[in-house]
Amino acid sequence: METLVVDHPLVAHKLTVLRDANTDSPTFRRLADELVTLLAYEATRQVRVSEVTVQTPVAPARGVRLAHPHPLVVPILRAGLGMLDGMTRLLPTAEVGFLGMIRNESTLMAETYATRLPDDLSGRQVYVVDPMLATGGTLAAAIEFLFERGADDVTALCLLAAPEGIAHLDQTFAGSGKPIRLVTAALDERLNEHGYIVPGLGDAGDRLYGVA
Numbered sequence: 001m002e003t004l005v006v007d008h009p010l011v012a013h014k015l016t017v018l019r020d021a022n023t024d025s026p027t028f029r030r031l032a033d034e035l036v037t038l039l040a041y042e043a044t045r046q047v048r049v050s051e052v053t054v055q056t057p058v059a060p061a062r063g064v065r066l067a068h069p070h071p072l073v074v075p076i077l078r079a080g081l082g083m084l085d086g087m088t089r090l091l092p093t094a095e096v097g098f099l100g101m102i103r104n105e106s107t108l109m110a111e112t113y114a115t116r117l118p119d120d121l122s123g124r125q126v127y128v129v130d131p132m133l134a135t136g137g138t139l140a141a142a143i144e145f146l147f148e149r150g151a152d153d154v155t156a157l158c159l160l161a162a163p164e165g166i167a168h169l170d171q172t173f174a175g176s177g178k179p180i181r182l183v184t185a186a187l188d189e190r191l192n193e194h195g196y197i198v199p200g201l202g203d204a205g206d207r208l209y210g211v212a
C-alpha cells in the first residue's frame, strides 16, 4: 500500500490541538474538518480528469475537469462523518456512499451495521474517510466491501494511523493487484493493550459526537 504522511507545519499544528485532551468537541469538529481539507489536497493528486477547452473573455483556454464517473466519497460511520464536509468541499460533484461500522471493543473485530453504496463501483475512484486506522480491521473490511462492488482504485484518508493497521492492510491486500493508497496526518507509535492508538487522540467518535 502506498502511504503518504502529510508533512506540513499547519497539519502538525492542527493535529497537536486535536490530540489535546482539553480540546472541546466544537473545536475538535472544526479541526477535523480543516485537516481533512489539507489531506484531501494530497489525496486527490491522482483524481481522474478529462481535457476541456473554455472560452475566457480573451481567448480559448485549454484546461481540465473532473472525469466521469465522478469520485465516490465513503465516510465510515460514525467518526468518518466528521471528515465528510471537508471532502465534499473539495470534491463538490462527488457522490457519497455510507458504511456504518463499529469495532467490538472486546474482540477488536469490525461489525457492519449499515451499507448504502452504489451497486456498481467499477471504474470509480473511491475515497474512504475515517479518522482512525488502529488494528486496521475496520478499514480492511470496508475496502473488501468496495472491491466486492467492483471498485478498482481506493484511497483512504485517516487523521492518524498505527503501524499495526498499515501492516494489516498490506497483508490483507498484498495479492489483490488493485491500487490502495493511504493519506494520513501522522503515523503514530503503536497500539496499546486496548487497541487504542498511542499517543493518538482517544476515541475519535466520542470526541466528535459524545459518548454513545
Ligand SMILES: O=P(O)(O)OC[C@H]1O[C@H](OP(=O)(O)OP(=O)(O)O)[C@H](O)[C@@H]1O
Residues within 6 Å of the ligand: 076, 077, 078, 079, 080, 101, 102, 103, 104, 108, 110, 130, 131, 132, 133, 134, 135, 136, 137, 138, 139, 165, 195, 203, 204, 205, 206
Ligand atoms: O482500525 P480499527 O481497530 O478497526 O479501529 C478503527 C475504528 O474505530 C473507530 O470507530 P468506532 O468503532 O469507535 O466507531 P464510531 O466511529 O461509531 O465511534 C474508528 O473511527 C475506526 O472506524
Ligand SMILES: O=c1cc[nH]c(=O)[nH]1
Residues within 6 Å of the ligand: 132, 134, 195, 196, 197, 198, 200, 201, 202, 203, 204, 205
Ligand atoms: O485510538 C483509537 C482506536 C480506535 N478508535 C478510536 O477512535 N481511537
Ligand SMILES: [Mg+2]
Residues within 6 Å of the ligand: 079, 203, 204, 205, 206
Ligand atoms: Mg468510536
